[in-house]
Every structure is written in C-alpha cells, then in structure tokens.
Amino acid sequence: MSIEWFKRVYVYTKPFILMILLQASYAVYGLVVKSALNKGLNHYSFSVYRNAYAALFLGPFAFFLERNVRPKMTTSIFLKIMLLGLLGPVIDQNLFFAGLDLTTTTFAMAMRNIVPAITFVMAWIFR
Numbered sequence: 001m002s003i004e005w006f007k008r009v010y011v012y013t014k015p016f017i018l019m020i021l022l023q024a025s026y027a028v029y030g031l032v033v034k035s036a037l038n039k040g041l042n043h044y045s046f047s048v049y050r051n052a053y054a055a056l057f058l059g060p061f062a063f064f065l066e067r068n069v070r071p072k073m074t075t076s077i078f079l080k081i082m083l084l085g086l087l088g089p090v091i092d093q094n095l096f097f098a099g100l101d102l103t104t105t106t107f108a109m110a111m112r113n114i115v116p117a118i119t120f121v122m123a124w125i126f127r
C-alpha cells in the first residue's frame with residue numbers, strides 16, 4: 001500500500017468522518033446541556049450565554065474578514081437580518097432547551113435530527 005492510496009482513501013472518506021464527528025459532538029453537546037439543565041440552569045439563561053459567546057467569538061472574524069464584501073445596510077436588509085436572527089437562533093434554541101429540560105437527551109437529539117425531514121415535508125405541502 002502506497003502513500004497515494006492512503007491519500008485517496010483519506011480524500012474519499014473525509015466527508016463521512018467529519019459527519020460522524022459532527023453527530024458525536026451533537027450528542028456530547030446534548031448531554032452537557034441536559035446536565036446543566038438538571039443542575040438548575042434556566043434554559044433561557046443558557047440560550048443567552050450561548051449566543052453571547054458565539055457573538056464574541058465569531059464577531060471579530062465577521063468584522064475583519066467580511067467587511068469589504070457585505071452590501072450596504074438598508075432598512076430592508078436590516079429588518080430581514082433581525083427576522084432571521086429571531087427565528088433562527090432565538091426561537092429554535094429556546095424550544096430545543098425547553099424540550100430538553102422536559103424530556104430525555106435521547107428524545108431531544110432524535111427530534112433535532114428529524115428537523116430537516118419535517119422542513120422538507122412542510123415545504124412540499126406549502127409549495
């Protein structure tokens with residue numbers, strides 16, 4: 001077996017390995033969140049902490065790497081960003097954390113993985 005064979009196998013299997021690692025990280029994340037919620041952390045507070053940490057960590061990258069590519073900020077674009085920001089992280093995370101607080105980790109993670117299928121069915125119904 002040559003080094004070229006290993007490179008080909010690595011290139012071919014990299015997406016699968018990364019997807020397995022992503023799902024494993026989701027599972028660990030669910031366990032950590034469930035543990036924090038069981039110890040008394042409010043799910044609203046946890047959502048605020050998570051979004052604040054993400055903004056502090058990703059904000060500088062967005063500011064320095066994307067400042068020359070973004071369009072002019074108009075009222076229409078600002079309102080669309082605000083609506084997407086409200087629907088995406090805020091409502092989704094709060095509903096997920098509330099469900100995780102009331103059910104088991106296994107059930108909550110299974111429901112999180114079924115969201116793309118439900119989205120597809122809803123898009124097909126409302127097309």
